[in-house]
Amino acid sequence: xxxxxxxxRKLKNKILTIFSVCAIGFAIxxxxxxxxxxxxxxxxxxxxxxxxxxxxxxxxxxYGFANAILGTLLIxxxxxxxxxxxxxxxxxFLSEFKEYTRTANSIRFACNVLMGMPSILVGxxxxxxIVVPTGQFSGLAGSIALAILMFPVIVQNTENMxxxxxDTLRESALALGMTRMRAILYIVCRSARNSLxxxxxxxxxxxxxxxxxxxxxxxFADSFPEGYWSQPTANLPVLITEYATNSPFEEMHQIxxxxxLVVMVMVLLVNIFVRIFFREKKYGN
Amino acid sequence: xxLLVAGFCIQLLLASSEAWERFGLGFLVSSEWDPAxxxxxxLPSIIGTIVTTIIALLIAxxxxxxxxxxxxxxxxxxxxxxxxxxxxxxxIPSVIYGMWGLFVLAPLMQKTxxxxxxxxxxxxxxxxxxxxxxxxxxxxxxxxxxVMILPYICxxxxxxxxxxxxxxxxxxxxxxxTKLEASKDIILRYGIRGxxxxxxxxxxRALGExxxxxxxxxxxxxxxxxxxxxxxxxxxxxxxxxxEADGLQRSVLFALGVILLLMCLSIQIGSQxxxxxxxxxxxxx
Numbered sequence: 001x002x003x004x005x006x007x008x009r010k011l012k013n014k015i016l017t018i019f020s021v022c023a024i025g026f027a028i029x030x031x032x033x034x035x036x037x038x039x040x041x042x043x044x045x046x047x048x049x050x051x052x053x054x055x056x057x058x059x060x061x062x063y064g065f066a067n068a069i070l071g072t073l074l075i076x077x078x079x080x081x082x083x084x085x086x087x088x089x090x091x092x093f094l095s096e097f098k099e100y101t102r103t104a105n106s107i108r109f110a111c112n113v114l115m116g117m118p119s120i121l122v123g124x125x126x127x128x129x130i131v132v133p134t135g136q137f138s139g140l141a142g143s144i145a146l147a148i149l150m151f152p153v154i155v156q157n158t159e160n161m162x163x164x165x166x167d168t169l170r171e172s173a174l175a176l177g178m179t180r181m182r183a184i185l186y187i188v189c190r191s192a193r194n195s196l197x198x199x200x201x202x203x204x205x206x207x208x209x210x211x212x213x214x215x216x217x218x219x220f221a222d223s224f225p226e227g228y229w230s231q232p233t234a235n236l237p238v239l240i241t242e243y244a245t246n247s248p249f250e251e252m253h254q255i256x257x258x259x260x261l262v263v264m265v266m267v268l269l270v271n272i273f274v275r276i277f278f279r280e281k282k283y284g285n
Numbered sequence: 286x287x288l289l290v291a292g293f294c295i296q297l298l299l300a301s302s303e304a305w306e307r308f309g310l311g312f313l314v315s316s317e318w319d320p321a322x323x324x325x326x327x328l329p330s331i332i333g334t335i336v337t338t339i340i341a342l343l344i345a346x347x348x349x350x351x352x353x354x355x356x357x358x359x360x361x362x363x364x365x366x367x368x369x370x371x372x373x374x375x376x377i378p379s380v381i382y383g384m385w386g387l388f389v390l391a392p393l394m395q396k397t398x399x400x401x402x403x404x405x406x407x408x409x410x411x412x413x414x415x416x417x418x419x420x421x422x423x424x425x426x427x428x429x430x431x432v433m434i435l436p437y438i439c440x441x442x443x444x445x446x447x448x449x450x451x452x453x454x455x456x457x458x459x460x461x462x463t464k465l466e467a468s469k470d471i472i473l474r475y476g477i478r479g480x481x482x483x484x485x486x487x488x489x490r491a492l493g494e495x496x497x498x499x500x501x502x503x504x505x506x507x508x509x510x511x512x513x514x515x516x517x518x519x520x521x522x523x524x525x526x527x528x529e530a531d532g533l534q535r536s537v538l539f540a541l542g543v544i545l546l547l548m549c550l551s552i553q554i555g556s557q558x559x560x561x562x563x564x565x566x567x568x569x570x
Binding site for chain 2: 009010012013016017019020021022023024026027028030031033034035037038041112113115116117118119120121124202205206208209210211212215237240241244253256257260263264267268271272275
């Protein structure tokens with residue numbers, strides 16, 4: 001056998017260890033850096049007015065992004081309404097009804113493909129099937145795009161979480177004479193309720209920051225989202241993009257940063273809340 | 286679900302048929318982009334996409350692997366906190382990375398990092414590293430992408446490393462392996478499936494990522510001469526030109542979408558095939 005000196009091997013190992021620590025430090029410091037930059041730039045322009053005023057073209061007296069916040073909430077909620085029920089059902093199908101292997105496999109494959117689908121392509125697709133036929137951009141189209149993005153994530157999460165429910169629970173439910181539907185809905189899903197909710201909330205927070213699909217579907221508008229069903233709807237991510245890239249004015253950049261801060265705080269809060277809240281529950285049982 | 290995926294491909298193909306008829310396969314290798322003369326070629330976008338992805342993976346992979354190694358073996362408290370931090374890093378919306386890139390990273394690149402590379406290290410002797418730089422371009426985009434995909438790859442790798450049976454690890458240490466050797470020869474072999482999965486997730490994200498790239502790549506429809514040049518990627522081109530495009534140009538953009546879709550699909554299918562083909566060699570059941 002080839003002889004390798006112990007010293008060299010140990011040296012290599014040391015180098016790897018140091019490199020590991022550096023790598024994790026690098027990753028974390030970049031995160032802190034990004035967050036710090038956003039807070040630092042965002043807080044300057046942040047004021048209460050921003051939350052009650054409607055966005056406006058440069059030059060007007062009042063700045064704000066209340067309409068964008070509302071629009072983002074509406075679009076994300078719409079996406080949740082569209083995506084969550086079918087995704088949960090599909091997940092239940094995948095994990096509980098094992099007798100349809102072929103259907104399940106093809107669904108899984110499609111899910112994987114959809115997961116790897118770039119979000120901008122989803123935007124293009126929805127543009128073609130919704131925006132072109134109806135002739136206008138709309139918040140609804142944005143919701144549909146986000147729903148397509150959420151769907152595979154929730155399906156996978158549901159399947160994995162339901163698979164973790166012990167079989168004894170299912171068997172005892174069935175042994176009590178419950179029908180299969182009742183057993184699944186009231187026993188299996190209930191015991192996995194927290195993790196299902198976690199998955200849904202996390203995927204919601206993910207898509208609420210998505211921009212690319214909204215560029216082609218919801219667009220943007222300087223008005224409150226009254227025309228969710230049929231008109232361009234304001235939303236935060238597109239507002240950030242517009243203000244940061246397409247406008248030369250310092251004030252606009254500032255507002256863009258503040259909007260970025262709001263989005264980031266929203267997303268991070270949901271994340272942290274979900275993790276802390278649901279983790280404690282899990283250990284409590 | 287399957288319908289959705291199939292619908293995707295069909296719709297995109299239909300919408301882009303005009304462009305394919307006009308330019309044929311030459312579209313793939315032509316580097317001209319002149320809306321006024323109705324001349325379009327996809328090569329710059331394709332090259333940009335591939336190059337940024339490669340840069341991102343080159344930076345992110347070693348870092349993610351080292352970070353995952355550290356997280357797995359760190360004391361429990363630290364590893365939990367670090368895990369959360371990585372999850373949060375993954376949760377920050379891409380728009381915010383884009384803003385950070387535009388206002389922080391690009392100036393930094395221009396003033397510090399690129400001059401350092403060119404003037405101090407004289408890296409411009411290497412082909413494709415050019416000496417004129419302005420902070421925007423392929424390299425900056427690659428760096429941002431690497432920051433964005435790092436948490437994904439890292440999370441997957443961490444799970445893989447944790448899933449390795451303790452017996453295997455102990456056996457490796459028992460015969461006197463150092464940590465590097467154990468992880469390289471034992472754990473990586475065992476979890477190659479998951480590792481590849483992680484890499485492909487990162488790859489897919491990097492290929493399709495739009496917003497962060499859009500902000501820093503410079504959006505020039507020319508062939509880049511080196512990695513500090515402004516360039517464009519498929520998704521950035523889509524996001525940039527879609528609003529004002531019509532007729533033939535719009536069809537060209539859809540054709541770009543088809544190319545991106547094909548890239549993602551082939552990566553997915555290729556990875557599945559690779560895993561399938563090497564199954565026997567890796568001794569998997």
